[in-house]
Amino acid sequence: MSGMFDCSFRKVLAAAASDAPTPGGGSVSALVGALGVSMAAMVGNLTYGKSQYAAVATEIKDITGRAYFTMARLEKLMEDDIAAFDSFMAAYRLPKGTTEEKDKREEALQKALRGATETPLEIAVTLLEALAITAQLSRIGNKMAISDAGVAAYVCEAAVHAVLLNVEINLPMVSDAGFASQALEEKERIAGEARRLKEQAVAVVKERMKG
Template structure:
Protein backbone atom coordinates (compact mmCIF):
# COMPACT_ATOMS: atom_id res chain seq x y z
CA UNK A 1 0.00 0.00 0.00
CA UNK A 2 1.22 3.47 -0.89
CA UNK A 3 0.11 5.01 2.39
CA UNK A 4 2.25 2.48 4.30
CA UNK A 5 5.44 3.34 2.40
CA UNK A 6 8.33 5.31 3.84
CA UNK A 7 8.30 8.89 2.60
CA UNK A 8 11.48 8.52 0.56
CA UNK A 9 10.21 5.32 -1.07
CA UNK A 10 6.88 6.96 -1.84
CA UNK A 11 8.64 9.90 -3.47
CA UNK A 12 10.77 7.56 -5.56
CA UNK A 13 7.66 5.72 -6.73
CA UNK A 14 5.93 9.01 -7.47
CA UNK A 15 8.88 10.29 -9.50
CA UNK A 16 9.14 7.11 -11.58
CA UNK A 17 7.80 6.69 -15.11
CA UNK A 18 4.76 4.83 -13.79
CA UNK A 19 1.57 6.91 -14.36
CA UNK A 20 0.25 5.93 -10.94
CA UNK A 21 0.39 7.11 -8.25
CA UNK A 22 -0.20 10.51 -9.74
CA UNK A 23 -2.02 13.75 -9.13
CA UNK A 24 -5.13 12.10 -7.74
CA UNK A 25 -3.28 10.26 -4.99
CA UNK A 26 -1.25 13.36 -4.17
CA UNK A 27 -4.42 15.42 -3.92
CA UNK A 28 -5.82 12.95 -1.40
CA UNK A 29 -2.52 13.02 0.50
CA UNK A 30 -2.57 16.83 0.59
CA UNK A 31 -6.06 16.82 2.05
CA UNK A 32 -5.06 14.20 4.60
CA UNK A 33 -2.01 16.22 5.62
CA UNK A 34 -4.28 19.21 6.11
CA UNK A 35 -6.52 17.15 8.36
CA UNK A 36 -3.54 15.90 10.35
CA UNK A 37 -2.20 19.42 10.88
CA UNK A 38 -5.63 20.70 11.93
CA UNK A 39 -5.85 17.83 14.42
CA UNK A 40 -2.42 18.71 15.79
CA UNK A 41 -3.48 22.29 16.43
CA UNK A 42 -6.58 21.01 18.20
CA UNK A 43 -4.47 18.81 20.45
CA UNK A 44 -2.19 21.76 21.23
CA UNK A 45 -5.27 23.75 22.23
CA UNK A 46 -7.21 21.23 24.30
CA UNK A 47 -6.21 21.33 27.96
CA UNK A 48 -4.73 24.81 27.71
CA UNK A 49 -6.56 26.99 30.26
CA UNK A 50 -6.19 30.00 27.95
CA UNK A 51 -8.63 28.35 25.54
CA UNK A 52 -11.00 26.79 28.07
CA UNK A 53 -14.03 28.58 26.61
CA UNK A 54 -13.61 26.95 23.20
CA UNK A 55 -12.43 23.53 24.37
CA UNK A 56 -15.69 21.71 23.58
CA UNK A 57 -15.77 23.14 20.06
CA UNK A 58 -12.11 22.31 19.48
CA UNK A 59 -12.74 18.75 20.69
CA UNK A 60 -15.51 18.43 18.10
CA UNK A 61 -13.20 19.79 15.41
CA UNK A 62 -10.54 17.28 16.45
CA UNK A 63 -12.93 14.36 16.09
CA UNK A 64 -13.93 15.42 12.59
CA UNK A 65 -10.38 16.27 11.55
CA UNK A 66 -9.13 12.83 12.57
CA UNK A 67 -11.99 11.17 10.70
CA UNK A 68 -11.32 13.17 7.52
CA UNK A 69 -7.59 12.51 7.78
CA UNK A 70 -8.27 8.79 7.78
CA UNK A 71 -10.77 8.96 4.91
CA UNK A 72 -8.42 10.97 2.73
CA UNK A 73 -5.44 8.76 3.57
CA UNK A 74 -7.38 5.74 2.32
CA UNK A 75 -8.06 7.59 -0.92
CA UNK A 76 -4.32 7.78 -1.65
CA UNK A 77 -4.39 4.09 -2.57
CA UNK A 78 -8.01 4.09 -3.75
CA UNK A 79 -7.26 6.68 -6.42
CA UNK A 80 -4.42 4.62 -7.85
CA UNK A 81 -6.66 1.53 -7.77
CA UNK A 82 -9.34 3.46 -9.68
CA UNK A 83 -6.81 4.42 -12.35
CA UNK A 84 -5.68 0.81 -12.66
CA UNK A 85 -9.29 -0.31 -13.14
CA UNK A 86 -9.60 2.10 -16.07
CA UNK A 87 -6.44 0.68 -17.60
CA UNK A 88 -7.71 -2.87 -17.08
CA UNK A 89 -10.98 -1.99 -18.81
CA UNK A 90 -9.11 -0.68 -21.85
CA UNK A 91 -7.20 -3.99 -22.05
CA UNK A 92 -10.40 -6.06 -22.38
CA UNK A 93 -10.81 -7.98 -25.65
CA UNK A 94 -12.63 -6.31 -28.55
CA UNK A 95 -12.62 -8.92 -31.31
CA UNK A 96 -16.41 -9.29 -31.51
CA UNK A 97 -19.33 -6.89 -31.24
CA UNK A 98 -20.27 -8.44 -27.90
CA UNK A 99 -16.74 -7.96 -26.58
CA UNK A 100 -16.67 -4.40 -27.86
CA UNK A 101 -19.94 -3.61 -26.09
CA UNK A 102 -18.77 -5.20 -22.84
CA UNK A 103 -15.46 -3.38 -23.04
CA UNK A 104 -17.14 -0.03 -23.69
CA UNK A 105 -19.47 -0.54 -20.73
CA UNK A 106 -16.59 -1.51 -18.46
CA UNK A 107 -14.61 1.55 -19.53
CA UNK A 108 -17.52 3.88 -18.82
CA UNK A 109 -18.13 2.34 -15.41
CA UNK A 110 -14.44 2.60 -14.53
CA UNK A 111 -14.27 6.19 -15.74
CA UNK A 112 -17.24 7.21 -13.61
CA UNK A 113 -15.65 5.56 -10.58
CA UNK A 114 -12.38 7.35 -11.38
CA UNK A 115 -14.29 10.65 -11.40
CA UNK A 116 -16.41 9.94 -8.32
CA UNK A 117 -13.40 9.18 -6.16
CA UNK A 118 -11.61 12.54 -6.56
CA UNK A 119 -14.96 14.30 -6.28
CA UNK A 120 -15.24 12.75 -2.83
CA UNK A 121 -11.67 13.83 -2.08
CA UNK A 122 -12.59 17.39 -3.02
CA UNK A 123 -15.65 17.31 -0.76
CA UNK A 124 -13.64 15.98 2.17
CA UNK A 125 -10.85 18.49 1.56
CA UNK A 126 -13.42 21.27 1.62
CA UNK A 127 -14.47 20.10 5.08
CA UNK A 128 -10.83 20.10 6.20
CA UNK A 129 -10.42 23.65 4.90
CA UNK A 130 -13.41 24.77 6.93
CA UNK A 131 -12.08 23.10 10.09
CA UNK A 132 -8.62 24.57 9.57
CA UNK A 133 -10.04 28.05 9.19
CA UNK A 134 -12.01 27.71 12.38
CA UNK A 135 -9.16 26.31 14.47
CA UNK A 136 -6.92 29.04 13.08
CA UNK A 137 -9.40 31.55 14.44
CA UNK A 138 -9.99 30.06 17.90
CA UNK A 139 -7.13 27.63 18.51
CA UNK A 140 -3.70 27.93 20.08
CA UNK A 141 -2.15 31.05 18.57
CA UNK A 142 1.33 29.54 18.91
CA UNK A 143 0.29 27.01 16.24
CA UNK A 144 -1.49 29.52 14.00
CA UNK A 145 0.91 28.97 11.12
CA UNK A 146 0.22 25.22 11.32
CA UNK A 147 -3.52 25.83 11.10
CA UNK A 148 -2.97 28.11 8.11
CA UNK A 149 -0.86 25.48 6.36
CA UNK A 150 -3.56 22.91 7.11
CA UNK A 151 -6.03 25.06 5.23
CA UNK A 152 -3.66 25.61 2.32
CA UNK A 153 -3.02 21.88 1.99
CA UNK A 154 -6.75 21.21 1.96
CA UNK A 155 -7.24 23.95 -0.64
CA UNK A 156 -4.52 22.44 -2.84
CA UNK A 157 -5.88 18.92 -2.42
CA UNK A 158 -9.35 20.11 -3.33
CA UNK A 159 -8.31 21.77 -6.58
CA UNK A 160 -6.00 18.90 -7.50
CA UNK A 161 -8.86 16.47 -7.03
CA UNK A 162 -11.18 18.58 -9.15
CA UNK A 163 -8.65 18.60 -12.00
CA UNK A 164 -8.86 14.82 -11.91
CA UNK A 165 -12.65 14.94 -11.96
CA UNK A 166 -12.66 17.26 -14.97
CA UNK A 167 -10.15 15.27 -17.00
CA UNK A 168 -12.12 12.08 -16.45
CA UNK A 169 -15.35 13.75 -17.52
CA UNK A 170 -13.83 14.18 -20.96
CA UNK A 171 -14.02 10.41 -21.49
CA UNK A 172 -17.51 9.88 -20.09
CA UNK A 173 -20.49 9.68 -22.44
CA UNK A 174 -23.36 9.90 -19.93
CA UNK A 175 -24.56 13.48 -20.37
CA UNK A 176 -26.79 13.42 -17.29
CA UNK A 177 -23.85 12.27 -15.17
CA UNK A 178 -21.61 14.95 -16.67
CA UNK A 179 -24.14 17.72 -15.99
CA UNK A 180 -24.73 16.62 -12.40
CA UNK A 181 -21.01 16.27 -11.70
CA UNK A 182 -20.19 19.66 -13.22
CA UNK A 183 -22.81 21.23 -10.98
CA UNK A 184 -21.19 19.64 -7.91
CA UNK A 185 -17.77 20.86 -9.04
CA UNK A 186 -19.08 24.40 -9.41
CA UNK A 187 -20.63 24.31 -5.95
CA UNK A 188 -17.43 23.02 -4.36
CA UNK A 189 -15.36 25.74 -6.05
CA UNK A 190 -17.73 28.45 -4.88
CA UNK A 191 -17.51 27.23 -1.29
CA UNK A 192 -13.74 26.86 -1.54
CA UNK A 193 -13.35 30.42 -2.83
CA UNK A 194 -15.19 31.73 0.23
CA UNK A 195 -13.41 29.58 2.79
CA UNK A 196 -9.97 30.12 1.24
CA UNK A 197 -10.44 33.88 1.28
CA UNK A 198 -11.53 33.72 4.92
CA UNK A 199 -8.50 31.56 5.77
CA UNK A 200 -6.11 34.07 4.21
CA UNK A 201 -7.80 36.98 5.94
CA UNK A 202 -7.65 35.25 9.32
CA UNK A 203 -4.02 34.26 8.77
CA UNK A 204 -3.12 37.85 7.97
CA UNK A 205 -4.84 39.00 11.14
CA UNK A 206 -3.48 36.32 13.47
CA UNK A 207 -0.01 35.78 11.99
CA UNK A 208 0.66 38.98 10.09
Protein backbone atom coordinates (compact mmCIF):
# COMPACT_ATOMS: atom_id res chain seq x y z
CA MET A 1 0.00 0.00 0.00
CA SER A 2 1.45 3.40 -0.94
CA GLY A 3 0.31 6.96 -0.33
CA MET A 4 -0.24 5.96 3.28
CA PHE A 5 -0.16 9.58 4.47
CA ASP A 6 -3.25 10.45 2.43
CA CYS A 7 -5.31 7.63 3.95
CA SER A 8 -7.58 7.86 6.96
CA PHE A 9 -6.02 6.78 10.25
CA ARG A 10 -8.53 3.94 10.33
CA LYS A 11 -7.28 2.65 6.96
CA VAL A 12 -3.63 2.93 8.00
CA LEU A 13 -4.32 0.98 11.19
CA ALA A 14 -6.22 -1.70 9.26
CA ALA A 15 -3.40 -1.97 6.68
CA ALA A 16 -0.79 -2.22 9.44
CA ALA A 17 -2.76 -4.95 11.21
CA SER A 18 -3.46 -6.97 8.05
CA ASP A 19 -1.31 -9.91 6.93
CA ALA A 20 0.16 -7.80 4.11
CA PRO A 21 3.92 -7.51 4.81
CA THR A 22 3.83 -3.72 4.51
CA PRO A 23 3.46 -1.44 6.32
CA GLY A 24 5.71 -3.50 8.58
CA GLY A 25 7.73 -2.72 11.68
CA GLY A 26 10.10 -0.38 9.85
CA SER A 27 7.52 1.94 8.30
CA VAL A 28 5.27 1.83 11.36
CA SER A 29 8.22 2.96 13.50
CA ALA A 30 8.70 5.94 11.16
CA LEU A 31 5.03 6.83 11.47
CA VAL A 32 5.06 6.55 15.26
CA GLY A 33 8.22 8.66 15.29
CA ALA A 34 6.53 11.34 13.17
CA LEU A 35 3.71 11.47 15.73
CA GLY A 36 6.31 11.85 18.47
CA VAL A 37 7.93 14.79 16.67
CA SER A 38 4.50 16.38 16.18
CA MET A 39 4.36 16.86 19.95
CA ALA A 40 7.67 18.75 19.87
CA ALA A 41 6.29 20.91 17.04
CA MET A 42 3.14 21.54 19.06
CA VAL A 43 5.14 22.73 22.07
CA GLY A 44 7.07 25.01 19.71
CA ASN A 45 3.86 26.41 18.25
CA LEU A 46 2.48 26.98 21.76
CA THR A 47 5.63 28.90 22.68
CA TYR A 48 6.25 31.03 19.60
CA GLY A 49 4.53 34.42 19.66
CA LYS A 50 3.87 34.45 23.42
CA SER A 51 5.17 37.57 25.19
CA GLN A 52 6.29 35.44 28.15
CA TYR A 53 8.67 33.61 25.82
CA ALA A 54 9.75 36.60 23.71
CA ALA A 55 13.40 36.14 24.72
CA VAL A 56 13.54 32.70 23.07
CA ALA A 57 11.35 33.51 20.03
CA THR A 58 14.13 33.22 17.44
CA GLU A 59 15.40 29.94 18.87
CA ILE A 60 11.85 28.54 19.09
CA LYS A 61 11.09 29.51 15.51
CA ASP A 62 14.20 27.71 14.34
CA ILE A 63 13.54 24.53 16.37
CA THR A 64 9.88 24.40 15.35
CA GLY A 65 10.87 24.69 11.69
CA ARG A 66 13.32 21.83 12.16
CA ALA A 67 10.60 19.74 13.81
CA TYR A 68 8.38 20.20 10.72
CA PHE A 69 11.32 19.28 8.51
CA THR A 70 11.92 16.00 10.37
CA MET A 71 8.19 15.18 10.17
CA ALA A 72 8.28 15.63 6.39
CA ARG A 73 11.44 13.52 6.20
CA LEU A 74 9.80 10.74 8.23
CA GLU A 75 6.81 10.78 5.90
CA LYS A 76 9.13 10.16 2.95
CA LEU A 77 11.10 7.53 4.90
CA MET A 78 7.91 5.70 5.85
CA GLU A 79 7.12 5.32 2.15
CA ASP A 80 10.76 4.38 1.47
CA ASP A 81 10.64 1.59 4.03
CA ILE A 82 7.43 0.23 2.52
CA ALA A 83 9.17 0.15 -0.88
CA ALA A 84 12.36 -1.32 0.60
CA PHE A 85 10.59 -4.15 2.38
CA ASP A 86 8.31 -4.82 -0.60
CA SER A 87 11.50 -5.28 -2.67
CA PHE A 88 12.81 -7.71 -0.08
CA MET A 89 9.57 -9.72 -0.17
CA ALA A 90 9.60 -9.74 -3.98
CA ALA A 91 13.16 -11.13 -3.98
CA TYR A 92 12.26 -13.64 -1.26
CA ARG A 93 9.43 -15.01 -3.41
CA LEU A 94 11.59 -15.50 -6.52
CA PRO A 95 11.85 -19.11 -7.69
CA LYS A 96 14.83 -21.13 -6.47
CA GLY A 97 14.47 -24.38 -8.43
CA THR A 98 17.62 -24.27 -10.55
CA THR A 99 21.13 -23.10 -9.65
CA GLU A 100 20.69 -20.15 -11.98
CA GLU A 101 17.42 -19.19 -10.28
CA LYS A 102 19.06 -19.57 -6.88
CA ASP A 103 21.92 -17.25 -7.88
CA LYS A 104 19.53 -14.65 -9.30
CA ARG A 105 17.36 -14.79 -6.19
CA GLU A 106 20.35 -14.46 -3.87
CA GLU A 107 21.60 -11.44 -5.82
CA ALA A 108 18.17 -9.77 -5.66
CA LEU A 109 17.89 -10.60 -1.95
CA GLN A 110 21.28 -9.06 -1.13
CA LYS A 111 20.44 -5.88 -3.04
CA ALA A 112 17.03 -5.60 -1.33
CA LEU A 113 18.53 -6.34 2.08
CA ARG A 114 20.91 -3.42 1.73
CA GLY A 115 17.97 -1.04 1.15
CA ALA A 116 15.91 -2.67 3.89
CA THR A 117 18.82 -2.07 6.30
CA GLU A 118 19.85 1.42 5.20
CA THR A 119 16.31 2.83 5.35
CA PRO A 120 15.69 1.96 9.04
CA LEU A 121 19.13 3.43 9.84
CA GLU A 122 18.11 6.66 8.08
CA ILE A 123 14.84 6.69 10.01
CA ALA A 124 16.79 6.30 13.25
CA VAL A 125 19.21 9.12 12.39
CA THR A 126 16.28 11.41 11.54
CA LEU A 127 14.73 10.56 14.89
CA LEU A 128 18.00 11.50 16.63
CA GLU A 129 17.62 14.99 15.16
CA ALA A 130 14.03 15.00 16.49
CA LEU A 131 15.32 14.00 19.93
CA ALA A 132 17.94 16.77 19.88
CA ILE A 133 15.18 19.26 19.01
CA THR A 134 13.07 17.88 21.83
CA ALA A 135 15.90 18.16 24.36
CA GLN A 136 16.42 21.81 23.39
CA LEU A 137 12.68 22.49 23.53
CA SER A 138 12.33 20.91 26.95
CA ARG A 139 14.47 23.75 28.34
CA ILE A 140 12.68 26.70 26.73
CA GLY A 141 9.23 25.49 25.67
CA ASN A 142 5.88 26.62 27.08
CA LYS A 143 5.73 25.22 30.60
CA MET A 144 2.00 24.56 30.46
CA ALA A 145 2.57 21.95 27.73
CA ILE A 146 6.06 20.84 28.72
CA SER A 147 4.88 17.29 29.49
CA ASP A 148 4.36 16.98 25.72
CA ALA A 149 8.07 17.58 25.16
CA GLY A 150 8.50 14.54 27.42
CA VAL A 151 5.92 12.64 25.34
CA ALA A 152 7.93 13.52 22.21
CA ALA A 153 11.12 12.29 23.91
CA TYR A 154 9.67 8.95 25.04
CA VAL A 155 7.86 8.27 21.74
CA CYS A 156 10.83 9.21 19.54
CA GLU A 157 13.24 7.14 21.63
CA ALA A 158 10.91 4.13 21.46
CA ALA A 159 10.66 4.60 17.68
CA VAL A 160 14.48 4.60 17.41
CA HIS A 161 14.88 1.30 19.28
CA ALA A 162 11.90 -0.15 17.39
CA VAL A 163 13.22 0.76 13.96
CA LEU A 164 16.70 -0.53 14.84
CA LEU A 165 15.22 -4.00 15.47
CA ASN A 166 14.63 -4.08 11.71
CA VAL A 167 18.35 -3.57 11.16
CA GLU A 168 19.08 -6.29 13.68
CA ILE A 169 16.81 -8.88 12.05
CA ASN A 170 18.11 -8.12 8.53
CA LEU A 171 21.85 -8.09 9.26
CA PRO A 172 22.38 -11.85 9.76
CA MET A 173 21.12 -12.36 6.18
CA VAL A 174 23.59 -9.81 4.72
CA SER A 175 26.57 -11.53 3.09
CA ASP A 176 28.77 -8.40 2.80
CA ALA A 177 30.59 -8.61 6.15
CA GLY A 178 32.00 -5.07 5.90
CA PHE A 179 28.57 -3.55 5.31
CA ALA A 180 27.10 -5.64 8.16
CA SER A 181 29.73 -4.67 10.73
CA GLN A 182 29.48 -0.99 9.81
CA ALA A 183 25.67 -1.10 10.09
CA LEU A 184 25.92 -2.85 13.46
CA GLU A 185 28.32 -0.21 14.76
CA GLU A 186 26.06 2.58 13.49
CA LYS A 187 23.05 0.92 15.15
CA GLU A 188 24.81 0.79 18.53
CA ARG A 189 25.94 4.41 18.31
CA ILE A 190 22.42 5.63 17.43
CA ALA A 191 20.76 3.59 20.20
CA GLY A 192 23.13 5.04 22.81
CA GLU A 193 22.67 8.58 21.58
CA ALA A 194 18.86 8.18 21.59
CA ARG A 195 18.94 6.96 25.19
CA ARG A 196 21.13 9.87 26.24
CA LEU A 197 18.97 12.53 24.53
CA LYS A 198 15.73 11.08 25.91
CA GLU A 199 17.13 10.97 29.46
CA GLN A 200 18.31 14.55 29.12
CA ALA A 201 14.95 15.81 27.82
CA VAL A 202 12.87 13.92 30.38
CA ALA A 203 15.05 15.07 33.29
CA VAL A 204 14.55 18.72 32.28
CA VAL A 205 10.81 18.23 31.70
CA LYS A 206 10.40 16.67 35.18
CA GLU A 207 12.39 19.47 36.77
CA ARG A 208 10.29 22.16 35.05
CA MET A 209 7.03 20.43 35.98
CA LYS A 210 7.96 20.82 39.67
CA GLY A 211 7.37 24.53 39.58
